[in-house]
Amino acid sequence: MTDALGGLRVLDLSWGPAGALGVLLLAEHGADVIKVEPPGGDPLRGYDGHAVWNRSRRSVTVNLQDPTGLEAFRRLAATADVVVETFRPGVADRLGIGYDTLAAVNPRLVYCSCPGWPEGHRRDGRPGWDALVQAASGQQWEQPGWRPGPVFLAVPLPSAAAMWLVAAGTLAALVARERTGRGQHVRTSLFQGVLAYTTQIWSWVPDGGFGYHAVMAKTHPPGIHQEMVFEVAGGAWVHTSMMSGLPPKRSMDEVVGVGAEPTDAARFGMLSEAERAEFTARRREAYRRWERDALVTALREHNHAVEPITSAAESLGCGGRPHPQLTANGMVVEVDDPALGRTTQVGVPVHLLGTPGRVRAPRPAAGAHNAEVFGELGYTAEQIAAFTAAPGDPAVATGTVPGAEAPTGSEVDR
Amino acid sequence: MSALAGVRVIDFGQYLAGPFGPMILADLGAEVIKVEPVTGDGMRPVTKPFVGCQRGKRDIALNLKDPRGLEVALRLVATADVVHHNMTVGVADRLGIGYEACRAVKPDIVYCNTFAYGREGPLAHFGGLDPLFQASAGIEWDQGPVAAGNPPLYLRFGMADTANAFASVVGCLLALLHQRRSGEGQELWTSLLDAAQWLEADALLVDGAPATRPILDAGQHGFDAGYRLYPTQEGWIQVAAATPGQWRALCEVLGCPEHADDPRFADLGTRASAAASGDDEVGARLAERFATRTALAWSRLLDDAGVPNEVVLDTKEGELVLFDADAERLGLVAEYHQGRLGRLRQCGALVTFSDTPVRIDRPPPRFGEHTREILTELGFEAAEIDELHAAGVVASPPADYPWPT
Numbered sequence: 001m002t003d004a005l006g007g008l009r010v011l012d013l014s015w016g017p018a019g020a021l022g023v024l025l026l027a028e029h030g031a032d033v034i035k036v037e038p039p040g041g042d043p044l045r046g047y048d049g050h051a052v053w054n055r056s057r058r059s060v061t062v063n064l065q066d067p068t069g070l071e072a073f074r075r076l077a078a079t080a081d082v083v084v085e086t087f088r089p090g091v092a093d094r095l096g097i098g099y100d101t102l103a104a105v106n107p108r109l110v111y112c113s114c115p116g117w118p119e120g121h122r123r124d125g126r127p128g129w130d131a132l133v134q135a136a137s138g139q140q141w142e143q144p145g146w147r148p149g150p151v152f153l154a155v156p157l158p159s160a161a162a163m164w165l166v167a168a169g170t171l172a173a174l175v176a177r178e179r180t181g182r183g184q185h186v187r188t189s190l191f192q193g194v195l196a197y198t199t200q201i202w203s204w205v206p207d208g209g210f211g212y213h214a215v216m217a218k219t220h221p222p223g224i225h226q227e228m229v230f231e232v233a234g235g236a237w238v239h240t241s242m243m244s245g246l247p248p249k250r251s252m253d254e255v256v257g258v259g260a261e262p263t264d265a266a267r268f269g270m271l272s273e274a275e276r277a278e279f280t281a282r283r284r285e286a287y288r289r290w291e292r293d294a295l296v297t298a299l300r301e302h303n304h305a306v307e308p309i310t311s312a313a314e315s316l317g318c319g320g321r322p323h324p325q326l327t328a329n330g331m332v333v334e335v336d337d338p339a340l341g342r343t344t345q346v347g348v349p350v351h352l353l354g355t356p357g358r359v360r361a362p363r364p365a366a367g368a369h370n371a372e373v374f375g376e377l378g379y380t381a382e383q384i385a386a387f388t389a390a391p392g393d394p395a396v397a398t399g400t401v402p403g404a405e406a407p408t409g410s411e412v413d414r
Numbered sequence: 415m416s417a418l419a420g421v422r423v424i425d426f427g428q429y430l431a432g433p434f435g436p437m438i439l440a441d442l443g444a445e446v447i448k449v450e451p452v453t454g455d456g457m458r459p460v461t462k463p464f465v466g467c468q469r470g471k472r473d474i475a476l477n478l479k480d481p482r483g484l485e486v487a488l489r490l491v492a493t494a495d496v497v498h499h500n501m502t503v504g505v506a507d508r509l510g511i512g513y514e515a516c517r518a519v520k521p522d523i524v525y526c527n528t529f530a531y532g533r534e535g536p537l538a539h540f541g542g543l544d545p546l547f548q549a550s551a552g553i554e555w556d557q558g559p560v561a562a563g564n565p566p567l568y569l570r571f572g573m574a575d576t577a578n579a580f581a582s583v584v585g586c587l588l589a590l591l592h593q594r595r596s597g598e599g600q601e602l603w604t605s606l607l608d609a610a611q612w613l614e615a616d617a618l619l620v621d622g623a624p625a626t627r628p629i630l631d632a633g634q635h636g637f638d639a640g641y642r643l644y645p646t647q648e649g650w651i652q653v654a655a656a657t658p659g660q661w662r663a664l665c666e667v668l669g670c671p672e673h674a675d676d677p678r679f680a681d682l683g684t685r686a687s688a689a690a691s692g693d694d695e696v697g698a699r700l701a702e703r704f705a706t707r708t709a710l711a712w713s714r715l716l717d718d719a720g721v722p723n724e725v726v727l728d729t730k731e732g733e734l735v736l737f738d739a740d741a742e743r744l745g746l747v748a749e750y751h752q753g754r755l756g757r758l759r760q761c762g763a764l765v766t767f768s769d770t771p772v773r774i775d776r777p778p779p780r781f782g783e784h785t786r787e788i789l790t791e792l793g794f795e796a797a798e799i800d801e802l803h804a805a806g807v808v809a810s811p812p813a814d815y816p817w818p819t
Binding site for chain 2: 345
């Protein structure tokens with residue numbers, strides 16, 4: 001069986017989830033991905049989630065402040081089809097690895113940039129941490145919480161959207177390259193990730209006729225979907241929903257055993273406000289009498305849409321079995337991580353039947369493939385040791401650029 | 415020419431999770447034809463979300479249950495590179511537009527079906543909406559957060575729908591690139607369940623136990639005293655003091671330098687552990703201080719001290735972003751005339767390209783707006799087209815068009 005991206009090489013200069021997970025979608029469909037890290041490794045390596053973001057690729061370290069290291073990186077980039085980077089706009093150019101420099105040697109290169117803020121935006125010089133983009137884009141203000149005011153989003157939404165845009169933008173440029181023969185500079189950002197997830201709720205029309213803004217408006221307490229969250233026995237939770245796509249055999253109220261009146265939304269809607277409040281309390285009480293998994297089974301047997309509300313760890317099988325459909329979809333995978341040991345991780349979320357994706361390898365240790373990758377380019381072991389180590393490291397045999405400072409967290413996004 | 419110039423997509427989807435993916439393909443430059451039932455897309459009456467996932471497409475209204483309608487559909491498929499829809503398992507096969515039927519008329523077709531749960535397995539026969547998969551993935555658990563004693567909380571961003579749409583876009587592009595390189599098409603699928611789980615990719619188990627992750631506090635402010643929201647005298651501020659130097663500077667600007675040296679709060683890790691174990695002494699102290707000035711005043715001071723921060727913006731449901739001069743100049747905003755709504759402004763380019771410019775200039779189509787045009791392109795004569803209309807096999811917009819879009 002062939003791979004969708006067999007024979008394509010990707011250099012991943014990114015830190016943080018947006019770049020790494022975007023690249024992961026390419027890596028697990030067969031691209032040869034090389035993660036390029038500073039000497040000592042990507043500073044986010046200490047975070048456990050890093051093991052998922054960065055699996056299925058090789059790793060090299062290179063000191064880009066060292067002219068030999070910079071030259072080695074450029075020679076590597078000449079062999080690549082794709083470069084992905086998440087530096088703040090301008091940083092890659094200052095390091096000497098910007099699009100123009102690399103494309104001059106390799107015009108077929110697709111170069112994808114994903115900073116926090118897009119180049120040319122007035123905020124493009126400011127730090128682009130996920131929560132800062134949540135805040136200044138306005139996304140935090142869109143989510144109703146348990147109190148008035150903006151709410152911190154626990155899932156890093158700008159990054160969790162931008163990861164798709166990194167993959168989609170890169171792939172679209174590769175499709176275009178089949179036609180034009182040329183690579184190009186692809187740009188997205190965490191801010192555009194925010195736009196991706198607010199497309200449905202951020203739009204503007206002159207007078208909002210036809211109830212335009214009433215649907216999906218922000219409300220306190222949160223709206224209709226939140227009303228279908230129910231507490232069950234033992235402090236557990238379920239989420240019921242409209243539309244299972246199947247004809248209900250009995251109403252939800254009947255299955256749950258609420259009793260005394262409404263058995264569907266239409267009849268509930270005919271009650272007065274006071275009657276609704278009374279009935280809602282009765283309904284919530286009835287749910288609390290059920291053990292979670294028994295209720296889920298009973299509702300599904302009657303063709304109703306329901307899910308237990310779980311932590312992500314429980315979905316993957318912590319304390320029991322994984323979600324049965326995640327298992328059926330091949331979405332729960334075992335990976336032996338060199339640093340963490342035996343791990344259970346989320347699988348590949350795009351299912352190509354002709355060229356299936358798969359986890360290729362665990363996350364590599366920083367620089368695990370220095371000898372292999374730079375050896376292929378003709379470097380000797382001594383040369384490699386010199387430009388893959390940090391300045392001041394005893395392994396460094398030759399000098400660094402006089403006066404050059406190592407990149408710092410404040411210069412580099414995320 | 416745009417990145418996906420020359421790529422034709424047939425979109426048989428309805429509602430949200432299906433049509434949003436083809437809209438993104440249209441943004442990237444594909445030519446997308448929406449095939450809509452003669453009874454109309456079920457989402458049309460709900461204007462705001464409908465226009466949120468339909469721009470850039472042409473529209474033909476077609477009765478697939480009529481053999482002549484099916485024939486039109488397959489003639490369209492024969493001209494296409496990609497077929498995309500969100501019908502539940504088995505429905506497309508019954509209608510006669512399943513993968514095998516499409517491959518018979520277009521051997522290298524890329525065929526994408528998005529599901530709620532999956533293609534086979536214990537729950538594959540169920541459809542389902544976005545909230546179910548925010549529940550299953552852990553998103554509502556984390557946002558509550560349940561771990562801090564709150565109820566789970568639904569996010570109103572359509573997380574699973576949107577993630578599924580993007581997963582399908584990535585899948586179609588992977589398969590399309592493979593088709594361009596090898597000549598072979600294929601079938602692919604995605605699901606709301608899987609795509610939502612991917613939003614929680616940093617949740618993993620180590621030897622069966624949850625790995626370390628920051629958790630939200632009960633007040634939904636953030637992860638630790640240096641990486642959270644604070645209410646101020648006026649407005650809210652988000653700080654992100656990631657390095658020890660930034661933490662020290664934050665404490666100094668706020669007038670409580672003694673906290674910079676407290677080992678409980680010395681770095682991200684210890685602050686997160688302190689917060690997780692309920693020790694929010696330093697957060698409470700900083701919150702008191704933040705309450706004494708406005709968010710903007712604190713932001714200026716923190717900028718001067720090199721502490722990453724932003725004042726939280728209330729965009730008035732996007733208006734301030736959609737009319738932002740930088741966003742306009744960078745093409746991050748799109749505007750067109752939308753029937754009876756008038757001017758319609760939406761988010762624009764999610765990705766831009768140096769060599770293949772993005773043009774987002776076609777509003778969501780009216781019901782059947784391009785039925786005649788598309789049939790003519792397929793080689794139907796005017797008389798045949800009239801006959802198909804008369805027989806209810808196809809439809810064009812009625813004179814008393816009832817919808818705002």
